[in-house]
Amino acid sequence: MLEELYQSVKEKNPAQPEFHQAVEEVLESLEPVIEKHPEYRSAKILERLVEPERLIMFRVPWLDDKGEIQVNRGYRIEMNSAIGPYKGGLRFHPSVNLGILKFLAFEQVFKNALTTIPMGGGKGGSDFDPKGKSDMEVMKFCQSFMSELFRHIGPNTDVPAGDIGVGGREIGFMFGQYKKLRNEWTGVLTGKALQYGGSLIRPEATGYGSVYFGEEMLKTRGDSYAGKICLVSGSGNVAQYTTEKINLLGGKVVTLSDSSGYIYDEAGIDADKLAYVMELKNVRRGRISEYAEKYPSAVYTPRDNSLDYNPLWAHKADCAFPSATQNEISAKDAQTMVNNGIILVSEGANMPTVPEGVNIFIENKVLYGPGKAANAGGVSTSGLEMAQNAVFSSWSREEVDNRLHNIMISIHKQAYDAAEFYGQPGNYVLGANAAGFRKVADAMMAQGVV
DSSP: OHHHHHHHHHHHSTTOHHHHHHHHHHHHHHHHHHHHOHHHHHTTHHHHHTSOSEEEEEEEEEEOTTSOEEEEEEEEEEEEOSSSSEEEEEEEOTTOOHHHHHHHHHHHHHHHHHTSSOOOEEEEEESOOOTTOOHHHHHHHHHHHHHHHGGGOBTTTEEEEOBTTBOHHHHHHHHHHHHHHHTSOOOOSSSOOGGGTOOTTTTTHHHHHHHHHHHHHHHTTTOOSTTOEEEEOOOSHHHHHHHHHHHHTTOEEOEEEETTEEEEETTOOOHHHHHHHHIIIIISOOOTHHHHHHOTTEEEEEOOTTOSSOGGGGSOOSEEEOOSOTTOBOHHHHHHHHHTTOOEEEOSSSSOBOHHHHHHHHHTTOEEEOHHHHTTHHHHHHHHHHHHHHTTOOOOHHHHHHHHHHHHHHHHHHHHHHHHHTTOTTOHHHHHHHHHHHHHHHHHHHHOOO
16 A cells, blocks of 8 residues: 555656655655554545645746846745644755655654644745845845745744755845734744844754754663764754764764865864854855865865765764755765764754665664654754744743753654554654654544545
């Protein structure tokens, strides 16, 4: 039955390989769940889950600095609202298309279900590229984008957040336009600046969360980060705060990357070096190659698209935190990592490991935290921001961090316990999918055929 459903998804959604991959991974891991719960099969829960409740696509015209008209395409995938309003990021990147957003929205449903906060799943964005654009051009695009999106979202309907290409600047421009069009102040977007309803710890949350999840996995083997060498990919928000938290917990990060290449710093990326990376990436919007120019201990390797592996993952280390983008760890990379003694992989990015790579990690008993569990800290803290906005309150940094830490402990326990229950202890892929799926499925069963 699940194979038939997967083939049906492929036929109905041609040329959407990322969505196919996400659906296949979930369906494969849910087989033991469906066997134990035939009521889900007769209610066609899976058939309903793979179809978005609503798919919104629209044009986004805007004027560039030369006075020329540009046209981009905007999207919002409202995937599932069984347990709460749609929640998920907006991505602005040239690679954005329907297949990528549907994969992200589908994953978001399960991720949000694990957070203990009532949130459904959604995702959206545009093929607009903010890189190289002036602040004025970004503002004009964001205002045009929100001029259509505003009619489909709201604090109790759909609450978008940031993602790749959408940071504080973009959120601010979109929030201002929503407020003007609606003539109301509501927590309709998360990831806002502190001055107008944002939450402390939100920028740090995804990175901190993936490290907290990894810490819980290590505890199951009586281990910790103390003295561990860690590989981190990416150099944006998630990678920066992953590095910060690993440093605080006694580990040493030796790599960071961007689309142009990666740096390897055997001496470790300590607090001072990380501060330089944050200034380089968040303020000057420079390239990671500049790190190697400033710090002679580092070696910069430019990206080589002709290679069938990523050399970043070939360095000997104990832990890995893929924090860049989907499918950045190939099967070859995964095998190299296992051969080099990697004991833990905690995914800060969404679906960064190809399915064959996931199987290699699981077969070799690597502590593998899939993105829908390990990187759920970001959306969890978005949920905490929604809660603060709803009661017009603001919590301290310590309170938000403490709540985030407890949520990640809870997510780990749900995934760990579900894997045990379904006879595959230590398989966090099965555990996360099963725990998230059952919460959504039970809600859908209770609400009838809608």
